[in-house]
Amino acid sequence: MSDHSLRPVSSLWEFANPVRFMALSGKILPFVWVACVACLGVGLVWGFFFTPDDYRQGSTVKIIYLHVPSALMAINAWFMMLVASLIWLIRRHHVSALAARAAAPVGATMTVIALFTGAVWGQPMWGTWWEWDPRLTSFLVLFLFYLGYLALWAAIEDADTAADLTSVLCIVGSVFAVLSRYAVVFWNQGLHQGATFSMDKEENISNVFWYPAVLSMLGFGLLFVALVLVGTRTEIRLRRTRALMARASAE
């Protein structure tokens, strides 16, 4: 085991080896946490206390520093689960399946945060907590997809069976999630403003809001990475513990 991890890394796939993965993730995890806390701390404090109020929306605009990053991560988490599921189905790397599993609750939580902050923002802006607007509805549907995925993981006892079935569900679910997105747009044209952010910062938003928002988006991204790494490491350790216990009881 130890001389295995001494070999120089020749391909990205070597990190599919749990020993390698544990060594590397253990090393980078503290840095990710520090960077995450720094970005979130600076971004949110800057955003909440040191930006001017919007001339039309007042101080309610500040919830954007939570709303936009969490919505972004809610979608990207599902996308990451899709990639991880494909890797598991094609190359059978256990770390990949465990990473998909670890990402699901984080993604579901991000979806709830986005929905909740959206409701809090929508109340003063649109005068209603909830509206069956395409974006809001798609997020609700995305949340249902997360719940189904998590429930399937929780219901199946055998780990490999669970990984296989949830991966299949993730792939089929992705197709239907995209379909639902377009169906919902067709069904109801909504209130929600178009995307305010794009990577080439354009005229929608001034620099005063842009920099803290980018920082908090980066912070949420790092938070997601950190939580997924912690979750995956916990799962790997759990499996090792179970294997050791099984071996001990067999002896």
Place this chain on the structure above:
Amino acid sequence: MIALLRRDLALAVRAGGGFGLALVFFLIVVTLVPFAVGPGQVQLAAIAPGILWLGALLACLLSLDRILALDYEDGALELIATAPLPLEAVAAVKALAHWLTTGLPLVLVAPVLGILLNLPGPGYLWVVVSLAIGTPALSAIGTFGAALTVGLKRGGLLLSLIVLPLYVPTLIFGAEVARRGALGQPLETPLMLLAGITLASVALLPFASAAALRVNLR
């Protein structure tokens, strides 16, 4: 394939197969709606297409665990899996049998229940058409959900949790066709999208169902 289809149909129609339960459920849902929202004719007419679609969808959902669970319990599914027929074809036949015993009767009974809900005149045709086009997708998606959960002891509720989000696009387009039909509005776009979803589901989902079945029968 035909033998399997005959077998499934016979099992469903005979006593204990649960044939007709979905229809009774559909009837009960439609009966309960006026109690919940009030008997106003105008109000009922406005929501009738949506209620018919929702009732048919729920009736379909309730009958899903019948597709595979019984065969799994008595071991027939493993025998079918070892037969020369590929599992993809098995999944497709199972979906077809489910549609013939559940979807098709629901389509046929929907206009009768439409009377109870004061469905507007042109709506009858379009409710039937949209259900006839949409329910095969419900059966195909449902077979996929049943294949995912077939090995589980208490799979029923989980099955609903997994399948319902997948039903969203079908429901949206199907109910939209029925609603526009009832109001006499143009409905080509949702009709074509609904047909597209059904065709894609029927063509592709048996592969996903077969993949899930292979895992569960391993």
